[in-house]
Amino acid sequence: MKHYNIFQNANYIYSQANSFNKKYKYKLAITLILKLIIPIIATFIPTIVVYLIVNNFKINIFVLLIGIVVLIYAILNYINTYLSLSVDIESTFIRSKRFFELLCDKSRTTGYENIEFEDGREKMMKAFGAINSNWVGVELHLKTFPTFIISFVGLLLYSSYIVSINFSIVIVLLGMTLLNFLLNIYARKYEKKTEKILNSHRTKLTYFQEEANKLTNAKDIKIYKLETMFYKGIKLFTKKYSKTITKQKFRYYFANFSDSIFSIFRDILAYTILVTMVFDGVIDVTQFTFMIGIIVGYSVWLNQFSNSFGRLKEANISINNFRDYILLDDRINMEDGDDIEQFKNKKITIEFKNVSYKYPMTEKPVISNFNLKIDGGEKLALVGLNGAGKTTLVKLLTGLYQPLEGEILINGISSTNFNIYEYYNLFGVVFQDINIFSFTIAQNISGKSDEDTDFKRIEYVLEKAGLKEKIEMLPQKENTYLTQEIDEDGILLSGGQLQKLMLARALYKDAPVLILDEPTSALDPLAEQELYLKYHALTESKTSIFISHKLSSTQFCNKILYLEDGKIIEEGTHKELMDKKGKYSKMFAIQSQYYKKDNKEGKVDEQTILF
Ligand code: ADP
Numbered sequence: 068m069k070h071y072n073i074f075q076n077a078n079y080i081y082s083q084a085n086s087f088n089k090k091y092k093y094k095l096a097i098t099l100i101l102k103l104i105i106p107i108i109a110t111f112i113p114t115i116v117v118y119l120i121v122n123n124f125k126i127n128i129f130v131l132l133i134g135i136v137v138l139i140y141a142i143l144n145y146i147n148t149y150l151s152l153s154v155d156i157e158s159t160f161i162r163s164k165r166f167f168e169l170l171c172d173k174s175r176t177t178g179y180e181n182i183e184f185e186d187g188r189e190k191m192m193k194a195f196g197a198i199n200s201n202w203v204g205v206e207l208h209l210k211t212f213p214t215f216i217i218s219f220v221g222l223l224l225y226s227s228y229i230v231s232i233n234f235s236i237v238i239v240l241l242g243m244t245l246l247n248f249l250l251n252i253y254a255r256k257y258e259k260k261t262e263k264i265l266n267s268h269r270t271k272l273t274y275f276q277e278e279a280n281k282l283t284n285a286k287d288i289k290i291y292k293l294e295t296m297f298y299k300g301i302k303l304f305t306k307k308y309s310k311t312i313t314k315q316k317f318r319y320y321f322a323n324f325s326d327s328i329f330s331i332f333r334d335i336l337a338y339t340i341l342v343t344m345v346f347d348g349v350i351d352v353t354q355f356t357f358m359i360g361i362i363v364g365y366s367v368w369l370n371q372f373s374n375s376f377g378r379l380k381e382a383n384i385s386i387n388n389f390r391d392y393i394l395l396d397d398r399i400n401m402e403d404g405d406d407i408e409q410f411k412n413k414k415i416t417i418e419f420k421n422v423s424y425k426y427p428m429t430e431k432p433v434i435s436n437f438n439l440k441i442d443g444g445e446k447l448a449l450v451g452l453n454g455a456g457k458t459t460l461v462k463l464l465t466g467l468y469q470p471l472e473g474e475i476l477i478n479g480i481s482s483t484n485f486n487i488y489e490y491y492n493l494f495g496v497v498f499q500d501i502n503i504f505s506f507t508i509a510q511n512i513s514g515k516s517d518e519d520t521d522f523k524r525i526e527y528v529l530e531k532a533g534l535k536e537k538i539e540m541l542p543q544k545e546n547t548y549l550t551q552e553i554d555e556d557g558i559l560l561s562g563g564q565l566q567k568l569m570l571a572r573a574l575y576k577d578a579p580v581l582i583l584d585e586p587t588s589a590l591d592p593l594a595e596q597e598l599y600l601k602y603h604a605l606t607e608s609k610t611s612i613f614i615s616h617k618l619s620s621t622q623f624c625n626k627i628l629y630l631e632d633g634k635i636i637e638e639g640t641h642k643e644l645m646d647k648k649g650k651y652s653k654m655f656a657i658q659s660q661y662y663k664k665d666n667k668e669g670k671v672d673e674q675t676i677l678f
Contacts, residue, residue, distance in 0.1 A: 068387065068391045069387070069390070069391070069394070070387055071383070071386070071387055071390065072383070073212075073215075073379045073380070073383055076208065076382075076383055076386045076387070076390075077208070077212050079386075079390065080205060080208055080209060080212075080386070083161070083165050083166065083169070084157075084158075084161045084165070084209065086165070087160075087161050087164065087165040088157055088160070088161065091154070091157050091161070094150050094153055094154050094157070095154055095213060097146075097150055098147060098150045098151050098154055098213065099213055099216065099217055101143055101146060101147040101150070102147065102151075102213065102214070102217045103217050103220060103221060104143060105140070105143055105144060105147055106221065106364055106367065106368075107221075107224075107364075108136070108139070108140050108143070109140070109360075109364075110357075110360040110361060110363075110364045111136075111357075111360070112133075112136060112137070112140065113356050113360055114353060114356045114357040114360060115132065115133065115136060116133060117352060117353050117356040118353045119132065119133070121351075121352055121353055154213075155210060158206050158209035158210055159201060159206060161205070161206075161209060162198050162201075162204075162205045162206040162209070163198070166197075166198045166205050166389070167198055169393060170191075170194055170195065170198060170389070170392070170393075173194075173392060173393050173395070174191060176397070176401060177395065177397050177399075178397040178398045178399040178469065178487070179462075179466075179467040179468070180398060180467070180468055180469065181395055181397065181398075183467075184426070184427050184428075185427075185428075186427060187395065189266065189270075190388070190391060190392040190395055191392055192266065192270070193266070193385070193388035193389075193391075193392065194388055194389045194391070194392035194393070196385055196388065197382075197385035197386055197388055197389035198389065203382070203385055204382050204385030204386050204388075204389060205382070205385075205386060205389065207378055207379075207381065207382040207385075208379060208382040208383070208386060211375045211378045211379050211382065212375075212379060214371055214375040215371075215372065215375035215376060215379055217371075218368045218369075218371035218372035218375060219372055221364070221368035221371075222365070222368045222369060222372055225361055225364055225365040225368060226365060228361055229358075229361060229362065229365055232344075232358060233340055235340075236336065236337060236340060236362065239333075239336055240333060240362075240365065240366065240369060241369075243329040243332065243333060244329075244369045244370070244372075244373050246325070246329070247322060247325055247326045247329055247373060248373045248376070248377070250318075250321060250322035250325055251319070251322045251373070251377045252377075252380075253318060253322075254315070254318035254319045254321070254322050255377065255380060255381060257314070257315060257318050258315045258318070258381075259384060261311050261314065261315060262384075264311055265308065265311045265312065265315075268304050268307045268308040268311060269304075269308060271300070271304045272300075272301065272304035272305060272308055274300075275297050275300035275301045275304065276301060278297065279297040279301070282550070326370070330366065330370075333366055334363075337359065337362040337363075338359070341355055341358055341359060341362070342355075398469045399466070399469065399487040400483050400484070400485065400486055400487055400490075401486065401487060401488075402486065403486060404484050404485040404486040404489065404490075405480055405484045405485050407485055407486075407489040407490065407492055407493065410477070410478060410493065410579055411579075413443070413478070413579070414442075414443025414444045414579070414608060414609075414610060415443055415477060415478060415493065415579045415580050415609075415610045416440070416441065416442055416443045416476075416477070416478050416479070416610070417439075417440070417441040417464065417475065417476070417477060417580070417610065418439070418440045418441070418475070418476040418479075419437050419438055419439040419440075419460075419463075419464075419473070419475055420438060420473050420474050420475070420476060421436050421437070421438060421472060421473035421474075422434060422436075422437045422438075422463060422470045422472070422473035422474070422475060423435050423436055423437070423470060423471050423472040423473055424459060424463055424468060424470055424471055425471055432471070432633070433456055433459050433633050434456055434459055434460065434463070434633040435633060435634075436472075436473070437460070437473070437633065437634070437635075439628070439635065441610055441612070442610075443478075443610055444608055444609070444610055445610055445611075445625050445626060446602070446603075446606060446611045446613065446623070446624040446625045446626075447610075447611070447612050447613070447624060447625065447626050447627075447628065448612075448613045448614075448615065448621030448624035448626070448627040448628070449461075449612060449613070449614045449615075449628050449630060450614075450615055450616060450617075450618050450621055450627060450628070450629055450630070450651070451616060451629055451630035451631055451636075452616055452631070452654075453616060455616075455630040455631050455632065455633070456630055456632070456633035456634075457584070457614045457616075457630060458499070458584060458614070459633070460630075461496070461582055461584055461612065461614065463475065464494075464580075464582075464612075465491070465494045465496060465582070466482060466487055466490045466491060469483070477493065492578060493578055493579055493580050494578050494580050494581075494582060495572075495573035495574065495576040495577070495578040495580070495581045495582070496573060496581075496582040496583075496584065497566070497569045497570050497572075497573050497582070497583045497584060497586045498569070498584050499584050499585045499588065501562070501565045501566060501569055503549050503550070503560075503565060503568065504549070504550075505548060505549060505550045505551075505552040505553040505554070505557065506548070506549065506553070507543075507545065507546045507547060507548050507549070508525075508538060508544075508545045508546070508547055508548075508549060508568070509522065509525045509545040509546060511549060511568060511572065512525055512528060512529075512545075512568065512571050512572045512575045513525065513575055514572070517546075522545070524575055525545050525571075525575065526545070528571040528572075528574040528575045529545065529571050531570075531571070531574055531601070531604075531605060532567045532568070532570040532571035532574060533567050533594060533597055533598070533601075534564065534567045534568060534571060537564060541558065543556075563590045563591055563594055566586060566587070566588070566590055567590075567594070569586075570583070570586060570598075570605075574605065578609075579609055579610065580609060580610045580611070580612070581605070581606050581609045581610075581611040581612075582611070582612045582614070583611070583612070583613050583614065584614040585614060585615055585616070586598065586613075587615070587617075587620060595620070599620065599623055602623050603623070611624075617658065618651065618654055618655045618658055621641070622641040625640070626638065626639065626640065627639065627640065627641060627644055627651070629644065629649075629650055629651045629654075631650070636649070636650055636651075637649050637650060637651045
């Protein structure tokens with residue numbers, strides 16, 4: 068992770084701010100000047116008053132002069148308050164619009180691996196932490212950086228004057244501020260040290276809260292009485308989370324408390340030295356008033372400087388997290404790539420060439436030096452036990468994962484040559500896990516709003532997927548909402564119906580490659596048989612991959628690959644593999660026993676198994 072310093076982050080944030088709002092910098096420049104001038108005038112006002120009294124100025128001149136100074140001061144203060152408020156509001160917009168947009172763009176476009184794996188998700192959460200409220204990360208920086216700059220200039224001006232009166236005051240004041248600053252650093256270091264623990268508690272707490280809230284979990288929670296498990300989980304991690312936060316905050320309170328004590332010392336010291344100077348006749352009352360003003364002002368600058376520096380350092384951690392996520396390697400091609408349209412109405416040949424892949428958490432590659440050629444229009448079945456690597460291969464092929472070594476060729480062109488979003492157009496996939504959204508049935512299938520949905524096609528794919536009858540019976544037909552989150556008249560579909568809906572979605576996309584990953588797991592035997600019978604019609608001229616660990620379900624494919632530990636163990640048609648009497652045929656025999664009604668002799672009846 069690259070660590071940018073406060074100034075580098077200021078450059079980054081203000082250039083983003085400028086691209087969002089061109090007027091921001093002008094308002095900011097004026098407030099900077101006002102924030103410097105106003106305290107200086109405030110320091111001078113008591114001195115002018117004392118000077119006029121001591122020198123016996125006439126009352127009307129006294130009132131006029133003081134009136135003018137106070138009026139100027141009031142006007143400047145009013146402008147400053149107005150502009151500061153306006154700058155503050157703009158800062159909130161810059162954070163909540165510009166930076167939120169940056170985060171959304173990144174999350175929307177980043178590679179799937181960054182979303183699926185913990186590392187990417189954690190980085191996203193941390194990046195969100197830089198923009199999710201007014202007093203953190205980006206907005207904290209926007210609100211604090213001007214004070215930091217102004218207080219530094221103020222410090223330079225005032226300290227050069229104080230040094231000319233008494234060098235030791237500057238040293239003592241600096242020493243106290245430094246001590247306070249170190250206490251703040253200690254608090255921040257502790258916060259940073261415990262950040263990982265805090266995040267881990269937060270993630271676990273969120274997990275329990277979200278899972279407890281999911282409607283899909285409600286059945287299991289009720290039947291298996293899991294409420295207590297969730298309750299205990301939420302209670303435990305809330306406690307751990309609060310304990311860590313309290314420890315962090317305590318260190319800040321301590322630093323703040325010491326600051327109050329130091330400011331009392333500061334005042335005692337300044338008054339002692341200056342009063343002694345008045346008694347010794349070194350300075351007169353006017354100078355005393357001015358110097359007190361300068362010393363108090365100096366303390367204020369010093370306080371503002373150290374506070375704003377502390378806050379900027381705090382903001383810097385979050386901003387670096389934010390930039391770390393924005394710059395996270397996407398491992399995908401988002402540039403303009405080769406033209407994907409060239410494959411329209413063409414058969415797609417797929418070739419895995421020496422492909423290797425390893426999950427971030429696994430030691431060994433799950434797929435190693437994998438080679439496979441799938442001809443255009445071929446109907447390939449991938450079979451094998453759970454964990455054989457079937458889904459990993461699909462995710463690699465569809466561009467969700469990127470090979471660590473080797474390449475995947477589409478009609479001879481490397482998959483990385485295509486823009487990833489155009490590349491996704493090549494595949495219609497029915498994944499094992501079903502994900503529907505609280506949209507209408509038609510919208511779930513087309514993935515688009517009604518205006519952009521082809522309803523004739525919806526009807527066609529519903530029929531092909533075997534859902535037409537069911538949908539026709541609904542009063543709103545394909546415009547019926549699924550689930551009741553958005554529309555209270557929404558319906559719930561059974562597991563098998565949802566699987567058919569996912570098939571309809573893949574068919575609607577009409578992509579040249581169709582991939583069905585365990586598409587029959589929730590189907591009843593009749594629906595399963597119907598799907599097998601229709602398989603050729605569904606896949607038409609497409610290249611298709613049918614994944615299953617049920618060996619009996621793949622005989623209608625041209626070629627079957629039997630996978631184990633990410634390797635092709637056997638390859639051929641069903642008959643070839645059965646004749647081979649290897650792992651496939653053994654596994655087939657084992658699985659088929661469960662289907663046979665009368666299996667006294669242990670004979671395998673393939674027809675019974677299939678249909
Ligand atoms: P299949 O689809 O054949 O059941 P997978 O492709 O899902 O097999 O899994 C292949 C191997 O990769 C298994 O050993 C599995 O444990 C591992 N694996 C799958 N997904 C992940 C993941 N997200 N993180 C770590 N290992 C994984």
